[in-house]
Amino acid sequence: xxxxxxxxxxxxxxxxxxxxxxxxxxxxxxxxxxxxxxxxxxxxxxxxxxxxxxxxxxxxxxxxxxxxxxxxxxxxxxxxxxxxxxxxxxxxxxxxxxxxxxxxxxxxxxxxxxxxxxxxxxxxxxxxxxxxxxxxxxxxxxxxxxxxxxxxxxxxxxxxxxxxxxxx
Amino acid sequence: xxxxxxxxxxxxxxxxxxxxxxxxxxxxxxxxxxxxxxxxxxxxxxxxxxxxxxxxxxxxxxxxxxxxxxxxxxxxxxxxxxxxxxxxxxxxxxxxxxxx
Numbered sequence: 001x002x003x004x005x006x007x008x009x010x011x012x013x014x015x016x017x018x019x020x021x022x023x024x025x026x027x028x029x030x031x032x033x034x035x036x037x038x039x040x041x042x043x044x045x046x047x048x049x050x051x052x053x054x055x056x057x058x059x060x061x062x063x064x065x066x067x068x069x070x071x072x073x074x075x076x077x078x079x080x081x082x083x084x085x086x087x088x089x090x091x092x093x094x095x096x097x098x099x100x101x102x103x104x105x106x107x108x109x110x111x112x113x114x115x116x117x118x119x120x121x122x123x124x125x126x127x128x129x130x131x132x133x134x135x136x137x138x139x140x141x142x143x144x145x146x147x148x149x150x151x152x153x154x155x156x157x158x159x160x161x162x163x164x165x166x167x168x
Numbered sequence: 169x170x171x172x173x174x175x176x177x178x179x180x181x182x183x184x185x186x187x188x189x190x191x192x193x194x195x196x197x198x199x200x201x202x203x204x205x206x207x208x209x210x211x212x213x214x215x216x217x218x219x220x221x222x223x224x225x226x227x228x229x230x231x232x233x234x235x236x237x238x239x240x241x242x243x244x245x246x247x248x249x250x251x252x253x254x255x256x257x258x259x260x261x262x263x264x265x266x267x268x
Contacts, residue, residue, distance in 0.1 A: 002169075004169070004170055005169075005170055005174075008170050008174060012174070012178045015178065015182060016178070016181055016182065016185070019182055019185040019186070019205055020185060022189070022198075022201065022202075022205070023185060023188065023189035023192070023193060023198070023202060028195060028197050028198055031198050031201060032201060035201050035204065035205065038182075038205065038208070039208065042208055042211075042212055045175070045178075045212060046212075046215055048170070049175070049215050049216055049218075049219040050219055051215050051218070051219065051227055051230075053227070054211075054215060054227055054230050054231065054234075057231065057234055058211075058234070061234050061238060062204075062208070062234065062237070065238065066204065066237065066238060066241050069241060069242065069245060070197065070200070070201060070241070070245070073197065073245045073248060073249065074197055076249070077197075077248075077249070077252050077258065079195070079197065079258065093191075093192045096188060096191030096192045097188055097191075097192065099187075099191065100184050100185075100187050100188035100191065101184075103184050103187055104180065104181065104184040107180040107183070107184070108177065108180060111173055111176050111177045111180055112173075114172070114173045114176060115173070116171070116172055116173070116220075117171065118172070118220065119169045119220075120169070120219050120220055121219060121220055121221060121222030122222070123222045124219040124220070124222060127218070127219075127222065127223075127224040127227065128219070128227065132224060133224065133227055133228070133231070136224045136225075136228055137228055137231065140228075141228050144232060148232060148235045148236075151235070151236065151239050152235065152238070152239055154239070155238075155239030155240075155242050155243050156242070158242075158243045158246065159242040159243050159245075159246040160246075161246075162243065162246035162247055162249070162250050163246040163249050163250065
């Protein structure tokens, strides 16, 4: 086991621990902060995979913009430790956890049979740079890129409409 | 060298934690955060496949997933605000008028 694998295992354990802490905390602000921590760890794993551009996008858009929006809404609605939201174990939750474990077993069946020993592709270094992503995005995927801007416009209009309107 | 299976395994575990969060939690905002966790785990596996196959298309797909997630969270949080205005709660057990 070399240094890279040890670093990966530490990051993986931290990612899993922060995800579990996120879904078990009562206070939504604590959950949001654990999710931000998780996003940062995933950004570091993107750097392990030589995807520099996506790692920066992950930090600015996910950990920055989206999670600030979440925290803003949590604080706007003033959600504290709500007693009604307490995580108590009943039959429905037990079944949910069992279904989750079943899903994990199913997925790990395929992961454990996935015994490819190939290393990272030799051109992995070059495909993750801003230059290469920009070239592919604007030459091969220009139309989807433009459609994304329409989607974001629709999301802006929808968000303003929903947050503004006072339903009777 | 880290085998590709490690990344896929981590992605599967994070996805399962997200699924369990969606199924067990009662706070609409934290359920929404679990959905974001699931999106991220899939992004991780896409980036891993992209790096190991040397194909940039996986990274482009992750770029679009992040853009769609931003749009989705803006609309979803607006829906939660509208819900809170009407019901004064974000507990999904109390939001059941569409349930028969």
